[in-house]
Amino acid sequence: MTRKRISESTIHRLSLYYRALSLLEKENYETVSSKELAKREKLTPAQVRKDLSFFGTFGTRGLGYPVRELKHQISSILGIDRVWRVALVGVGNIGSALVSYKEFAKQGFQIVKLFDNDQRKIGSNHKGIVISDIANLETELREANIEIVVLAVPATVAQYITDDVVRAGIKAILNFAPVNLKVPPDIYLRHENMSMELEYLSFALVNNHVPKRNS
Amino acid sequence: MTRKRISESTIHRLSLYYRALSLLEKENYETVSSKELAKREKLTPAQVRKDLSFFGTFGTRGLGYPVRELKHQISSILGIDRVWRVALVGVGNIGSALVSYKEFAKQGFQIVKLFDNDQRKIGSNHKGIVISDIANLETELREANIEIVVLAVPATVAQYITDDVVRAGIKAILNFAPVNLKVPPDIYLRHENMSMELEYLSFALVNNHVPKRNS
């Protein structure tokens, strides 16, 4: 299905374009040029055009891109023009915050299951979702037709839980634990390492680092 | 001060090496090879060696790298062998989670000030820190000698707050709001976009994307 090998950077930038287009739409823009789009996300016009060109031709010469239409196209490319059934494992600090994080829902990532191993939490209702026992992870992930699992558990147990998740047939995992996880090659695994960017800032301050671009 | 221009990717990987070395230290390893280090973070041995070579020669041929020593060196390169005075603006869902996030403290990022605009929160004690009024942001950032500011505020107000933060002389900002921010060129600005990785997973699932490597 992959026409050409799309780089990770391009995909990440699609997220940025989508975000910018959402805003432009709210501001009642009909069309937008690659120049304006680039400016808003601190990129170059050529980069914007090249990225989009991998997926088709969406613009009109002399005019630019139709905001609503392009936004829709990108959402379709990213697969966020639908609802994804997401389960969150670990309803601690980070986990709780993620349940309430509006941005996820807005983009179709619906958290429909919560898991924890804390007896005090299991069975209780958290933002409208009853917290399940992590002991039943595999079964309940299957029964609820979960497609994406978000891990917000301590690093020490992340691998065990991951093994369970993989056994449940889940193909996409987003891991917030600061540890690398072993998964079979057919599983999509991504990491959200929140210290990393702080460490980058630290490095930059200490070394007077000259970045190519901010962000 | 920059010997050579170090790439962002290299710096991010230093974070990974640091993490792996911390674990290796706990496991009582004396030395570690680039091969083992690479395996643990799903990289290649050559990559590890090349990255490290930008900063000096830390290894011993035939033996590998001394775990404790290399960990210390990397922490020094990243500037996390010291304490950073961090302020967090926005004590909502994400903000609260970040205050309790152990990983930050562990790496020297000490959150010493909290700000919010909610009258119910201002003056109250949150995990040992009294929440300040965001109206006094500029003054209090200066008075507390804050070096890094973390923004966990709604996208709609992020730019105004950023302007305040910049006026306070802060040179490093980590932004969790899903919006791009305008800052002068001498400010280090980084974004933590938590939807981005979910969107990547979505893209990967829909397009059967073949990644270069996981993560």
Added chain:
DNA sequence: TCATATATGTGAAAAGGTTCACAAGAATAT
């Protein structure tokens, strides 16, 4: 002590990603 195995450090090659530059199409003004 010598041979063998191990593993670093690094130029050079290869791969990958970004920017350039321009032809071509569309809109707008005269």
Added chain:
DNA sequence: ATATTCTTGTGAACCTTTTCACATATATGA
């Protein structure tokens, strides 16, 4: 209708990053 301006789409050039491959150094075992 025509000229002018605007802006896309894209091959090619350029630049950056990764990987290769090997000389070099150390450790280990016989």
